[in-house]
Each structure stands twice: as structure tokens, then as C-alpha cells.
Amino acid sequence: MSTTRLVVASYIALGVTARRGPTTSYDLKRYVAESIGYFWQIPHAQLYAEPQRLEDLGLLRSRSEEGGRRRRFFEITDAGREAFEAWLADPSTDAPELRDTGLLKLHFGALGTPDDVRALGEHQREVREERLQRFLEFEAQYDGRPGQEHQLLTLRLGQAYERMFAAFWQQVADSAEDLAEGRVGSIELRFLADEGERG
């Protein structure tokens, strides 16, 4: 943490602070848990270390409460806002990662039994449907205040995403036997068939 390079957690801290005004690390932690955390966990220790570092770099400033909980509020500086906006304006990103142990188990499926694969498919479908359900509920909570449209869009993507995975895993479960017998061709992957015609 002694380097001057900004990492993703830095921009989360800057972005949340820019949006919310005075923000404690605890606020940051909750913000992440309730939004970004659903697809990208940040260990909370980092959300305490990072704002400190950003203050040293002049991108945030802080003031602490005198009494009581002595909470420490961070605010974004002009330099911080500039750094954040430069990041936003740069469309390039690191290679996206997808850490899905279920897919890894499927990858190695041939080393197990068809029953393993079917059970995996069914369980993963359930998990994905629960997540979908949660995401649908989140959308209902949106209150239409301006400034949330972009989040809403990521939420919609999340919904589509979970739907796609649920459909995928359902097919995996349905075709576990076929797969084991080498008939991968018979799996149509219907869930993406309509997509193929998009032009």
C-alpha cells in the first residue's frame, strides 16, 4: 500500500465518496456489500486502509468526530475528483474475470460420474434462480430518484446473467447422461439460440 498506483478499490472509495459526500469506511463497506459486492467482493480491511492512503495522496481529505464514536468522515478533493473522472473517461479495462467454481467442476466433469454432473447442474440452477429472485426484488426497491439509472442497468444485466446461467445449468442437468456418452452435439444450448441471429 505504499505505492502510488490506484487500484480498483481506490476508485470505489473515490466514486462512493464523490456520490455520497462525507463517508466513513463503514459506509463504504455497507455500500459495497449492498451493490458492488454482489459480483465483486472487497475485503473490508481494504476499505479502511484505502481511504487513508488516498488521503496521503491528496485525493481525499478527512475529519474526525470529537466525541462519541469518533467516526472519521472522508470527502473527495478536487484532485480526487479529477483522478476519478479520468478513470471513468478511460474505456479500457483489465481483463474481466469470472470466478465460478461450478464451471470449474463442470470443466472436470469427465473425471466424475454423470450423477455428479446432474446434481451440480440442478444445484447451480437453484443457486442462480435464488440470485435472480434477489435481483428482481432489488429492482422493485428502486425509487426512481435520478442518478441511479446506471446502477439499474447493471442490475438488469445481472438479471439477464442469472437467467442465462440458470438456463445453462438446467441444460447441463438434463444432458448429463448424453454428455457422459460423448453426445455433446445433442445439446442445443437453446438459451442462446435466439441470440445467434442478432445482427
Place this chain on the structure above:
Amino acid sequence: MSTTRLVVASYIALGVTARRGPTTSYDLKRYVAESIGYFWQIPHAQLYAEPQRLEDLGLLRSRSEEGGRRRRFFEITDAGREAFEAWLADPSTDAPELRDTGLLKLHFGALGTPDDVRALGEHQREVREERLQRFLEFEAQYDGRPGQEHQLLTLRLGQAYERMFAAFWQQVADSAEDLAEGRVGSIELRFLADEGERG
């Protein structure tokens, strides 16, 4: 690395070794780079440390070449195979993660300009289409040898996945202005419309 708990990298080492027979850490590194690595990077240092640890746990055994490169080959033991198969047979998994800086930038899109969002959308669409292209080429390389069906299925999912993201980002680019003016409702997310009717 002194604990006895197995992590994902452990199962990758066990699985690849089970499938390939005698395997060096370097082989492991290449295997990961050419398959799993496209959605889940494992630092190579871990692929050297992990087999050593697994040998200490009795799940792998090794023998080293005498001369030349003194390569160290690992093989799976019965205990190792058992541990791996138990893992495969367990359909539960850790919460999947999706580390996508592009989505994060979109999340904070309201703090930037519509042009930022459009540029982001266009760039991300390109990136996704390149990945899709690569995945389509991979499929052409499959030789139909048995035992690869499960990988092929994950590859197909990867293709659907990239297609979906490409379509999503295209829409983001197309609707950057609408978004900035609060008209998120006008974004149909066509790319998932057909999905919605799935039972």
C-alpha cells in the same frame, strides 16, 4: 500454505494431474493459461507451491529427472483421486464472482459524461467481440477426442456469455444519452427479451 485446507488451485492441480498423468508445474501453468485462465487466472507461483503442498499431504507424489532440466513430475495418488472425486461430487460452490471493471465504470456512470458512457460501451463491445471470436476459434480446434465434452460445454457457455455482453454494451453505447436524461425505461434490453419467456 501450511494449512491442510484445499483451495481451488489444489483441485486444479489434482484434476489436471488426474487427467494428464505425470505433470510438471510448468504443464499446469500452460494448461491453466490455455483453458481455465480465460476466466480465472491463477498466479504461476501458486502452481509451483501447490503441488509441493499436495505432496506433503499425500495427495500427489513426485519424481524428478536425474539430468538435463531436472523436471519434476507429479502424479496423483489414490488419496488424491479420492479427495478430487469428493470435491467433484459436491455440487455446492462458493459464491461466484465477476470482476469486471467495465461494469464498475458503468455503475458510476452518472458521475461522468454521456460521452464517457458511450465510449465505454463501444470499447467494451469490441473487447467482448474479440473474446467471442477467440472462443469460436477454440471450438474449431476441438478434435472430438472423447473426454472433452464438458470443456466444450463451458466453451459454449463462454461464447453465449460474450455474445450477451457484447449485445449489452452495444445497447449501453446506443442509449448513453437516454440514460443521462433518466430514461432508463426506454432501454429494452432486447438481448434478454426472448429469455424472459423461458419457463
Place this chain on the structure above:
DNA sequence: GGGGTAACCGTCCAACTTGTACGGTGCAGA
């Protein structure tokens, strides 16, 4: 055959990250 270079193979380690344990404050309800 010699020289260059690229792929092969592995180790090391300083810097960084992570999870977990801990310790305290303030509020609300029993």
C-alpha cells in the same frame, strides 16, 4: 558448426492482501 533466440522449467522473495479476532460506542426494547 556456431550463434542467436525462443520456449522450456523452476526458484526466490519483497511487497502486498486477506480474513479474522478483537475492542469499543450508542441506541432501542424488555
Place this chain on the structure above:
DNA sequence: TCTGCACCGTACAAGTTGGACGGTTACCCC
């Protein structure tokens, strides 16, 4: 008043990371 829970933050041991380094073999071109 007491008890529990949400709030708020720190500390640090253990583990992870990426990049530098160093040697070997195969191959190609001259």
C-alpha cells in the same frame, strides 16, 4: 437498568502475488 445488536474501527499473522532471475534444450539461420 440490562441486554443485544448495529455501528465503527484497528491490528496483524498468515497467505498471496508478480516479477526478477538463472539455467536448459530445441530450433533456425548463417
